[in-house]
Amino acid sequence: MNSKRTYMPWRLWKETFGDLAIASLLFCLISGVILAIPYDIAAPYASLSRMLTANPYASLFRNLHYWSAQTFLLFSLLHLLDYLRQDAQQGLRPGMWTWLVLLLIPILFVMLSGFILKGDAESLQAGRILRSLLQSLPLVGETLAQAVLGQEENLQLIYVHHIATASILSVAVVYAHIRRLWASPRVLFLLLVLLLLLSLSITAPLHLPGKLALKGPWYFLGLQEALHWMARPAWSWLVAALFLGMLYLLRPASRRWARVLRAALLALGGVYLVLTLLGFFFRGEAWTWTPPWSEGQLDRINPYVLGPVSFRAGTSVNMDSLRPTALGRAESCLGCHRGMQGFSPAHEPGAIGCFSCHLGNPFAADKDRAHRGMLRVPGNLDHAQETCGRSGCHPEITLRVTRSIMATLNGMVHVNRFAFGEQDNPDGPAHVKDLGKGAADSHFRQLCASCHLGNPKAMPGPTDGISLGGGCNACHLSYSPGAERTFTAWQLSDSRGATWPRLHPRLTVDIPDERCFACHSRSGRISTSYAGWHETLMKAHEAHGVDSLRVLGDRRVFRFVASDVHHQAGMRCVDCHLSWELMGDGALYEHKEQQTRVRCGDCHFSGPPRRDGAPDTDLVRIGSLLGFDPSALPLLATGKGGYGMYHTRLMPDGRAVLLGKADGKPRLMRPPGPLCSEGTVHQRLDCATCHTAWAPTCIGCHNAYDAKLTSFDHLEGRFRQGGWEEYNGDFLADSPALGMMEEEGRIITVLPGMVMTVDTASWAGREGAPLFRRLFAPISAHTVQRRSLGCHECHLSANALGFGRGSLSLQGRGPEARWVFQARYASRDEDGLPEDAWTSFPGGKGGESTRRGLRPLSAEERRRMLRVGACLQCHEEGSAIMLSSLHDFPSLLGRLSPRCNDPGERGGLP
């Protein structure tokens, strides 16, 4: 028989842990009853956020409830430890000890259910984990899970168990244990002081929506860490049963065995403590190992908001801040920023709040805490996953954009390295963020690296023609005139908030061409060319007062040549280009034309329309925002990838129309002209080869490094000593050359991407000849004209054939006839080819390009073209005989007249 032991409890000051636990339980019960008034089980998260943002009194009672629960658990555990220390359990009757051991279960359940009832992201996950754990119990698992937790994603039954079942059980066992439910006034007073201090200075946790690290309550972090290592989580029940079993056996066990059990329990507790510390300090997003000294980890691991409860929060309440957003939470932001206007419906504060984009702390009631971690300029790709790409908004699109060619600049990086001779082909995976410090990459950092979507925008304000980067907002943020005016007034007021802009810029899918302009007025210059402007070498002051000249924000001067026929028809860039090609489709592409989906033939088709354009997620969402009903009529689809074009319609009469995304105006899609589809000889031609009016052509360029220059590194955002200088040659607005893209078997338009010298020796700091490169690049000039080029503009054009500008004349007759080429530009010393040539006349030299598989026309292809060119010397290009050549050129050759000067199969080439 066990001897009776006198229980001498540990004391905190003069109070026992048992007394403190009882007092905590009392405060917890009372504060819980009061908290039930503002708490709404139908919208728990919203009601809690409303307390935090606008009802400091409710927030205080919530804090009291939280902290009294924590102290109840803590003091109960200390009380248990105290019992074990003295073997005091031996003084209890066996039944009571059993009940007390079992009491641990409702205590932990009432704690955990309180955590789950927050209704935030980590609470809901905790509920799912508990359900899975219960279900993993053999035989009774499913029933037990249903009996304890009720329906999935429904907190009603948990609430009942929290306020009734578990609480009553706990109270009953405590009462049976000590036959009272009251603590001394002194204990109550001291504990109340402690709880008030905690409650007034540390706000109970509520998970911030943007926080990707999901953690359980502190007393279950050890379990969460343990579960991370357990492939079979049901074993955790065995560990729990072992713990309770050992605890139970302490009483009937002999003194020797009791010592062993105590040591084992102590070891188990020690292990759990270590696991808890690991889980608390060393785990980050998705439970990855993240030491506390990692960037941002301290913010991630701290669930509390430190600082006094602000009773001023009640004074700034307005109905906007009390009304929960569609995301189920109230935000304190609108307490101060009331009356904001200008939003698109989907992005109104009533729909997504302010936090979704601007982060910060939406539950803090004072300015400093609310603004901590806030983004003034959201949308930058660095934060896109926390803002635009947060779960429930646009996560898929954000991922696509970060992998898209406009974010990676993959092709540009590799072509640049290739041009600098640092790699032997223009392909490979690369990202502008990973640029190195070599010659090519430093050149890129200085001259090209500002034009990518990942370039962060640091200051708010309207975008203009020289505003680059900014992630999602680079395209989707639009300042109305009013918004721009109020923003400027706010800036002029020294940003003190006296004239705080009430008009917010609008997030929209209505993208004006100006958004594209900033980046695409450079390099291929498709934005400027589309509007008809061609860059010159003139200085800004020379353009003053000249109507046909335009000076951009960066002081470059452009001359008007001719705009694209689609531009003349009032079409915007986005009327042709789809979201899937602009923002990517999630795949990593090496060059931009791989990501591009739309082809001319998708709208200008002959034959049956391609009408398998099923509405997809993106299409339905964007289409409905713009007022399109994708299910109204059959849609057209792109030939490449089969993407539905939600702004197209196939009319009952068989005609197809394109509706302007901005103006909704229907535009008839005209089929290609008869010459385009007549015969088979031009089937391999890209539409642009005949319909490109002009293309911006840069001939001759020199790049040198000057160590004395100060340059700006756009990637790192700082100035550097030393920099590259570009010396331009001639800018032409002229027809492009033709090239063969072998992989697709298509003849496309090409330009001298780089005919240039690179003074790599100057980079290395030594004397030496510069590197010479003659590389042609594919171009879609975006200067489409309705009229097609004439036959002679290709068949008799040295430029189109890749020889460079100059004249071609056929000398001699018959098979002995030979084409003679007179180049306009002098030959370069480096390779003996004219400055603007891609390949030598009649062939053999040159021909390098910035794409694998892109080559000049072959000797055979040139011979065939020039043989037709010989006919065009006498026959009009619209003549019947030339039109018939489109169908059967060989039969024409069989009917040559003696006057014909046919150079034969060699086409007049040597």
Add this chain to the structure above:
Amino acid sequence: MISLTLKADPDQFSRLDRSCNFVGSTSGNTVVHPHDRQGRRRFIRYSGWLMAAPFAWLAWRMERRDRGLQPPSRVLLPSPAADGVHFHGEVILVRQGGELRAFAARCMHLGCLIDQVRGEELQCPCHGSRYDLQGQVLQGPASGPLRQLELSGPDPDGRIEVSL
């Protein structure tokens, strides 16, 4: 007649009660044999538990029936047009090379809702399990692949039906 002194401590009382071989009664002149009294108490206690058993069985049947009354869950989702991962609450749609697959968004480890993708990996926010886009486990603690869901369609409106 047997008299008994009781101390104030209820635990002590209890122990004394249970350690004695008999407990006297002072009600009138009748002495009830303690063995009879204990036996009656034990009978009532066990009868109570036995009476609870049918109710437990009924409650169990009720829960089973209630669970069976839940309608099968199907959702209609817009068909994604391009390759990528699309989260729709309890369903993850993955399109790769034109092939569309649907997975239950519950981690096979402990049922956490998966709503994060990093690169080509789906990751569980709770305990760090990672899956590839075929639903196979790349990193534990999950030991089994994501549950693949049946899908049908798309219908004329481009929607697909997924059975949960």
